[in-house]
Structure formats: structure tokens, C-alpha cells
Amino acid sequence: MNETPLVSxxxxxxxxxxxxxxxxxxxxxxxxxxxxxxxxxxxIVGFGGAIAIVHKLISTEQ
Incomplete structure (x- = not known):
């Protein structure tokens, strides 16, 4: 059985x-x-803004 995580x-x-x-x-x-x-x-506004900023900060692309 292949167990894949729900969220990375x-x-x-x-x-x-x-x-x-x-x-x-x-x-x-x-x-x-x-x-x-x-x-x-x-x-709520801070959560949305933080998602966008942290997503760019923890980028997987070089």
C-alpha cells in the first residue's frame, strides 16, 4: 500500500x-x-499575506 502524505x-x-x-x-x-x-x-488578512510572502521565501527554485 502506497502511503502518500496529505500535505507536503x-x-x-x-x-x-x-x-x-x-x-x-x-x-x-x-x-x-x-x-x-x-x-x-x-x-485573517495577516494569514493571507504571510502565506504569499513565506511561499516566495521558501522557494524550491534557484
Whole structure:
């Protein structure tokens, strides 16, 4: 039986780093403004931006 991973190690690393950035951004925004919806929206935007940046930083092409 050929067991292939559901997500590659590179994809998992990109998602992990983006998730950490999103959590940090959400916590910092909430600590500053005490606005949960605003912090959630900032975290989502940060997650999307971090995925794009980390994807380019951890490029497999030379």
C-alpha cells in the first residue's frame, strides 16, 4: 500500500508560519484596541499575506 502524505512538508511549514503570524497579529491588535472583530479580520488578512510572502521565501527554485 502506497502511503502518500496529505500535505507536503513544505506546505505544512508555510501554513504553520502563516498561522503563527496570524495569531501574533491578532493578539497584538486585540491588546492595542480591545476589538475582537477587528483583531480577527487583521489575523485573517495577516494569514493571507504571510502565506504569499513565506511561499516566495521558501522557494524550491534557484
Amino acid at each position: 512538508q513544505r506546505s505544512a511549514l508555510v501554513l504553520l508560519i502563516a498561522g503563527l503570524v496570524a495569531v501574533a497579529l491578532g493578539v497584538l491588535i486585540y491588546a492595542q484596541f480591545h476589538n475582537a472583530p477587528g483583531a480577527f479580520i487583521a489575523a
